[in-house]
Amino acid sequence: MELIEIFRNKMENSGIKAYIIPTSDYHNSEYISDYFKSRQFLSGFTGSQGTLLITLDFAYLWVDGRYFIQAEKQVNDKFIKIMKIGTLNTPTIEEFLDNYLNDGDVLGFDGRLMNTNLVKSIINTVRSKITIKDETDLVNVVWPDRPSLPFSLIYKLDIIFAGKECKDKITELRAELEKNNTNLFVLTALEDIAWLLNLRANDITHTPVFLSYFILSKNEAILFIDKKKINSEIKAYLKENGIKVKDYNDFYEHLKTYDGKDILMDLNKANYKIYSILNAKNVIVNKQNPTTLMKAIKNETEIKNTKAIHCRDGAQVAKLMYYVKNSYDNKADISEISAAQYIDNLRSELNGFVDLSFTTISGFLDHGAMMHYSATPESDYKIDKPGFLLVDSGGHYLEGTTDITRTFGVGKINDEMKTNFTIVLKSMINLSRAVFLKGCNGQNLDILARGPIWNELMDYKCGTGHGVGYLLSVHEAPNGFRWQRVAERNDSAVFVPGMITTNEPGIYLENKYGIRIENEMLCVPKGQTEFGEFLSFETITFAPIDLDCIKVALLTKEEKAWLNEYHEMVYKKINKYLTKQEKDWLKIYTRKI
């Protein structure tokens, strides 16, 4: 019998008419560990987003535009229908349920996995009188060999890396609590907890966090965690900071003890089960977690460290570029995968290296046009003909997290390719040079990068950039560049000095090639005048931009000056990490044009 049918039997036994399986963990994390891949287990669909609805009659999988083709390939349409979000006549899950459920029906899900706003929206949309059963994880019953919850040991991030003591962060947070007239703060976002406590671990691939919940009041701080993850040193450290430790599994029972509190909580982050328990007897003040902004505005130590690691990290990208160009010119064996391995190995040898910040993207020719391409042995292209190799990569280090894309030309790059490369460069430079009044967000500034590409009636179907964590998620809200607001991203915050954001415009021509150039930029003060407080960006990524692919005539005087100045700085910052040969080569590839 098919898995879905077995599951449907369990639903029937539990009296459930429809059951929702979202793509999430208990913490609304961007990436989830294997334990939480229930949707993938039941549907076969491996994408990073998607919501499965199983009813007693059929099953439905809602996916967004990135995944229309992949979902149709991976899912058996005898059992599951693909619901293409945003296309004509495709109802939302709320609309579907409104139509499907009748008075007295039961809707089921695991409340710990459900976004609070989604559940509220379902409740508001469905007009029938239904019952919600949010207590059980029904998937468990049909998944005997389910992976266990992730386990990794927790370590402390030293003050020379974190820059601010945990107890000072907690003091500031308590002041925020008071400012919002609340007396309890419930934090479930894993990056925020790790940042607050200056602790890291390895529970989620490429995201150095640990499953946990955190509760703060005026007099109490409690960390809910699998106690086996902390050794005696960490135990002592937590105690020293006035933080009690309770078991991860006791969190929901503990929540039930609160009554009459004014609770600060971020309903974009906290799951429905937390909300429904607390909302019963307390007042919820729904605001962005204060930790989100505190952690986005890097402190002086974090900034100093990040700038330093970017020099060493950028040097590895220069080494890769040297390797790619020389291998091609010498007809040596090189492929997408071997290029990725080359840079991954270089990074892993650096002092203070912790992990890659994401799986390296290495896409040659038409593979470069797929924004989320990941080379497999089957798809792996040899790099043995002229074209663009796009490499998007980064590392987590004790000194911070990096994210950089360079597009390398090998062999003869034709005129159209050079034109497009230069347009992307113009876009990247134009945003790098922005000067703006305090109060601007990414929607105000996005056109600086997108404008030169729009001028050619082209576009890239993603944001222009995202915030970057410090040895935390490489995609970090609330700052970002995007021309239209995307509610679930929450990345339209006003820029503040200390925020780090990527700047990564691109041109992607299906079946042809992709070009992306990505630097990270630190927001800095520019000056205060009678007209207001002005800000700008300081580029903190240091690696050459391939001069072989540039049409100098298309650059303005100012753009040329920016590029020359940038390349001069790149040479100065990274040459000491290179071999003599690489250094000589870099001199040429950072020359004035």
Added chain:
Amino acid sequence: MELIEIFRNKMENSGIKAYIIPTSDYHNSEYISDYFKSRQFLSGFTGSQGTLLITLDFAYLWVDGRYFIQAEKQVNDKFIKIMKIGTLNTPTIEEFLDNYLNDGDVLGFDGRLMNTNLVKSIINTVRSKITIKDETDLVNVVWPDRPSLPFSLIYKLDIIFAGKECKDKITELRAELEKNNTNLFVLTALEDIAWLLNLRANDITHTPVFLSYFILSKNEAILFIDKKKINSEIKAYLKENGIKVKDYNDFYEHLKTYDGKDILMDLNKANYKIYSILNAKNVIVNKQNPTTLMKAIKNETEIKNTKAIHCRDGAQVAKLMYYVKNSYDNKADISEISAAQYIDNLRSELNGFVDLSFTTISGFLDHGAMMHYSATPESDYKIDKPGFLLVDSGGHYLEGTTDITRTFGVGKINDEMKTNFTIVLKSMINLSRAVFLKGCNGQNLDILARGPIWNELMDYKCGTGHGVGYLLSVHEAPNGFRWQRVAERNDSAVFVPGMITTNEPGIYLENKYGIRIENEMLCVPKGQTEFGEFLSFETITFAPIDLDCIKVALLTKEEKAWLNEYHEMVYKKINKYLTKQEKDWLKIYTRKI
């Protein structure tokens, strides 16, 4: 006895503890006729915005940043306290009333003058159990020589000007009603009624509208108006279009007859009295008036006419420039006022001229830095020394409405002034050249104009541009350029081909000079590619930009090309309306640089 004290006696007699006098007419118009200037009558303050609150204890006038200085000068602080909106420790009117009013107190106002959202906000904020008395216009009682309601005769805008028949507009509007699942539409915005009916009048200075209300259902259309304003021809025309006429004063009684309707209404526009009457027995669907977008997207006839009138209108501005420069050079007598009169006279002689579209701004030297300067005989500067003369002016014609600013240099313009003039020009050109994906609004595009000025750590404290009506309000929502949303402006609509928007960046140096260059731009399709639907702007204002004030070295190749092409077009479009002498002069002032 002071007026405020007399008024307070009346309040006391009516049992009213606090009375609100906003700046408004019954239609939430941008400009109001004299009859409605109650706030000015009672407070002495002549600004275009401000809300007066008279309590049994004192009186308070809320004004925004534009008017802090003026209000303090004009208002007697023995009786009225100025409440500076947005400054520290200044409560909003809602917060003030929450603090001031106790259980059982009565709050009074004329519901016809009050914005519905403001009243709702007051009701939500004030925690005491108060009573609202919204029936009477108490000001009437203390204003014996009050001006009468405006009276002007209504005329029909011929189809060769309007481009679309009234009955076709009504058919489209009925389709909108149905689309929104509503069966009644109540329209109170005067520009929208005039547009819908292809009628115009002269009830409000520089705004060719007439006081009226309009109600539409599937089978009925009713215009509420002072019947003396329509002659037999208009009467017949309305009948022909299936529109009943009722008296303006019978509107509110008529509203009480509706019961159980689903009513489409724009609560940003409809006043509180309308809302409270209808909300009692009907369901209100609060949406932007569909007429707002319909009227903003100009039809082919309106576009053709507007382009034509802009040639003739721009020629008058060129004549003015010739006159200013020659008068100065020949030491002839010329002043801010005489320059304004010169262009006003030129416009008024044009065929199809109806009115100025606003009072001409003519500001020399430091007067140019005051954004809303209006020369008086006392302030009038002679134009007899080197400097900038900023002239912002426009006309209402049967062929459309114009709004144009040019800044003319007389005598030797120094280096700093030329630099700043050139920066403003770069800003204006940069926005003129925008190419963008459909979906963009003014917040996405504003930085194209503001960026070059922000680069110099300067700013202008207003939007970059506004929509323009067709023989209607010169400031027309919902399109505009502005980097931060201003709720009450509602001018952040997505751009659509057919919208006309001004592009008017500027630099204003207090006590020194002001520079503004303003063109109108028509939104046009740019092309559809695999990446989406692209739009751009076509400049439709034709008058020379003073080459005496430009530093050519600061312009990029593309900016120079834009300016040369623009000036070539200006000459071609307007030279036939000039004298031989002016034509020769224009040839020089539109030369290639």
